[in-house]
Amino acid sequence: MYPFLIVISQFGDLGFVVYAKSTLVINRESLLRWEKPQAVKGVIGAAIGVAALAGIAGAMGNGQQQQPTAPAVQSVTYSNCRTEEIPFETQYEGEAGQYGYTETVKQQGVAGSKKICKPSRSGYDDKVEIIAQPTAHIIVRTPKPAPQPIQQQATHRVGAICRDGWRSYATGRGACSHHGGVGEWLYE
Known part of the structure; x- marks a missing residue:
């Protein structure tokens, strides 16, 4: 069975039905309206009869089905190529931690590259070819690790060691005044 396509167009006052291959063309819009029921029924009946005869004739023909012809495809060429760098990503493994972290490079990143070519015709996307993956x-x-607690020095002076080696129990400015001054303060 052939599919039928009804095409409606108007050419002046001419109204007629044409059958060519598997397409039914009715060239007058008024023939499709129901203003003239008898004329329309007659035209539709004639069209169905012609279609049926064409279907029978096609079935009795040489048995070959007609293949639709594909439209000619115009080829597109790509030129004016350039190379671009593909940047590498940085990935982090491990945790930062509450007290900070140290970083070590496990694998050095290497940028990739891609070739981009422009099409010869407009309406086409650039052709992208990956040369090297990043x-x-x-x-x-x-x-x-958590910081170790720092031992704080006692802030209470208990004396001094004088520069000549004597020990003084004085904790103020006059300590070791007759022994060359304070060499080291002593704390508790």
Whole structure:
């Protein structure tokens, strides 16, 4: 069975039905309206009869089905190529930690490259070809341990060692005044 396509167009006052291959063309819009029921029914009946005869004739024909012809494809060429760098990504492994972290490079990143060519016809996208994939830069973060508590020095002076070696129990400005001055303050 052939598919039928009804095409409606108007050419002046001429109204007629044409059958060519598997397309039914009715060239007058008024023939499709129901203003003249008898004329329309007659035209539709004639069109169906012609279509049926064409279907039978096609079935009895040489048995070859007609293949639709594909439209001619115009080729597109690509030229005016340039090379661009593909930047690498930086990935982090490990945790930062509460007290900071140290970083170590596990793998050095390497940029990739791609070739981009322009099409010869407008309406086409650039052609992109990956030459080398980038290698990720990997950094490992190692958490720092908690800081050790610092021993604070006693702020209470208990004396001094004089420069000549004597020990003085004085804690003020006059300590070791007759022994060459204070060499070191002593704290508790």
